[in-house]
Amino acid sequence: MAVKDIEFRKDGPKYKFHVARDELFIDLNLYQFGYEKCSPMHSYGPARRNHFLFHYILRGKGTLDTSGNTWHLGPGQGFLLCPEQISSYQADFDDPWFYVWVEFDGLKARECMTLAGLSEQQPVYTSISPQNNSIADHMLAIVDGADHSFIRLVGLGMLLMDEIMETSKTKVVMERRKMRDFYMKEALNFIESNYQRDISVEEIADRSGLNRSYFSRLFKETFGQSPQQFLITYRMNKASELLKNTKMPIHEVGKQVGYENQLHFSRAFKNTLDMSPREYRDRNMVHPVSQ
Numbered sequence: 001m002a003v004k005d006i007e008f009r010k011d012g013p014k015y016k017f018h019v020a021r022d023e024l025f026i027d028l029n030l031y032q033f034g035y036e037k038c039s040p041m042h043s044y045g046p047a048r049r050n051h052f053l054f055h056y057i058l059r060g061k062g063t064l065d066t067s068g069n070t071w072h073l074g075p076g077q078g079f080l081l082c083p084e085q086i087s088s089y090q091a092d093f094d095d096p097w098f099y100v101w102v103e104f105d106g107l108k109a110r111e112c113m114t115l116a117g118l119s120e121q122q123p124v125y126t127s128i129s130p131q132n133n134s135i136a137d138h139m140l141a142i143v144d145g146a147d148h149s150f151i152r153l154v155g156l157g158m159l160l161m162d163e164i165m166e167t168s169k170t171k172v173v174m175e176r177r178k179m180r181d182f183y184m185k186e187a188l189n190f191i192e193s194n195y196q197r198d199i200s201v202e203e204i205a206d207r208s209g210l211n212r213s214y215f216s217r218l219f220k221e222t223f224g225q226s227p228q229q230f231l232i233t234y235r236m237n238k239a240s241e242l243l244k245n246t247k248m249p250i251h252e253v254g255k256q257v258g259y260e261n262q263l264h265f266s267r268a269f270k271n272t273l274d275m276s277p278r279e280y281r282d283r284n285m286v287h288p289v290s291q
Helices: 107-115 134-143 150-167 176-194 201-208 212-223 227-245 250-256 262-273 277-284
Strands: 015-019 029-037 043-048 052-059 062-066 069-073 077-081 086-091 098-105 124-126
Touching: 029 134, 029 150, 052 107, 052 134, 069 077, 098 134, 098 150, 107 150, 134 150, 176 201, 176 212, 176 227, 201 212, 201 227, 212 227, 227 250, 227 262, 227 277, 250 262, 250 277, 262 277
Parallel strands: none
Antiparallel strands: 015 029, 029 098, 043 086, 052 077, 052 098, 062 069, 062 086, 077 124
């Protein structure tokens, strides 16, 4: 169903809603989608979302409140709600909005939204061509294709992601080097936030949105060592700081950097710094441990 077929039908349905079938695709997963002709001052929230949620306004007006800001939006604009972001939105009193929406997630979701220039701080989508209805057409194709196979729906979802990236006024233009920096920054952020637990290279690659082999090659080209070796080195650097600056028992230091087994920790530490954790502490501790 195209926009022109639905937008001005006064006798058409005011609300349409679908929950996607229980399938899982790694790159992109659709959860719910629909459209709604809102009543005056109809509101939702404040609420926290588990996945990305993108609304596109077919006609009418409304406001979005999130991240401490208020946006006044109208036809041809959209807004993105990010996972764990608290937000609320409300239809205008005189000209309530009619929007179509899709809830989605997956490894490519954050990358696609980032390349479109959309984020928690900048949630508003505006097309580079105000007369372009392609976003609405793609979204309505998903809503009206609820009975299609899930593979087809995901394919439609991919087309929507591409269209958002290509038509967004805030589109981020990246050269190959900048794309590599984007992936590696995602990897480093993930390592920094999760090195205390037993994470794997596969998990880091997943967070970056890449398969393991390509991610490992890109990582080594950038940092000169494999992701696994980098992770070990990062953990041992953190461990050395704890050994120097705290009186924490060695087995607890190991746990703080992701090693439940003290023997495994000591072996990794010695392989990296050419001395045992105890030798390192004896040589470098700022305030020697009382024995």
